[in-house]
Amino acid sequence: MLWCRFQLKNAVSYGIVNGDTVQAVDGSPFAEHTVTERKYALADVKLLVPVIPPTFYAIGSNYRDHVIGIAKGKGGEPKFYDRPRVGYRANSALIAHGENIVKPKDAGEKFQYEGELVAVVGKTARNVTPEEARACIFGWTIGNDISERHWQHADTTNLRGKNADTFKPMGPWIATGIDPADMTTKVRLNGKQVHCFPTGNMLFDAGTVLSDISKYCTLSPGDVLWLGTDEVPKNLVPGDTIEIEITGIGTLTNRVVAEK
16 A cells, blocks of 8 residues: 655645545544545645654665775775664655755765665554564655765764755655565666665664664654665766655655755
8 A cells, every 4th residue: 555645735634545546534544544535636736755753763884785885985994783873864854756855055076865765663662572663664665865975974963964954855655565575776867777776685674773773762653764775876966866766665756956
């Protein structure tokens, strides 16, 4: 099933996507809800970020080739961690499928994308095992972790490098009933495929990461966990279009524009 959030005129609703239509839902997929008889053409509604997370988690250094490639680019040795390196991201950075990524005027050349699988939590959980954590996952969506690398290396908090406005496209919707082991991530830049990797080939899978988080932080319905990327991304410039496709979910598409 594909769940979305959409806007029609001034009304915002969750919905279920079926082909080229969306069926409105009263309530939330994370609580009591009713599937209505109201159906609209997808072309007639505006897709929004599929969930506004209570807490926005993200893990770095979660694919072997990415770790090796980044280290090689810096002239150093790759460093693999013995437990997940989880941080936070800002909800204010989120934008939806189809919205523009804005490159700030003072951003440098290393302005890059990262195509990521995103786990969406569906149940409250605290101090759970990896198996229990996997059972708490409601579904999956796609994230594009836009990063300004100069800022990322200079600012220990990632305030600018990872969390600036428009730096976190997410969508287009949440897919349920699928398995990362069956997924492939493809990244296209201006229509040309630049990356293709097995989505589930992570150093720490979603259940392991969520379990580790839950030892100290209560997971809540609607929380999201961005799970990192593989390979080494390329630089983006204004005018570029970046597409991230993940099997069973769909394609997240955004265009890069210059800050005015």
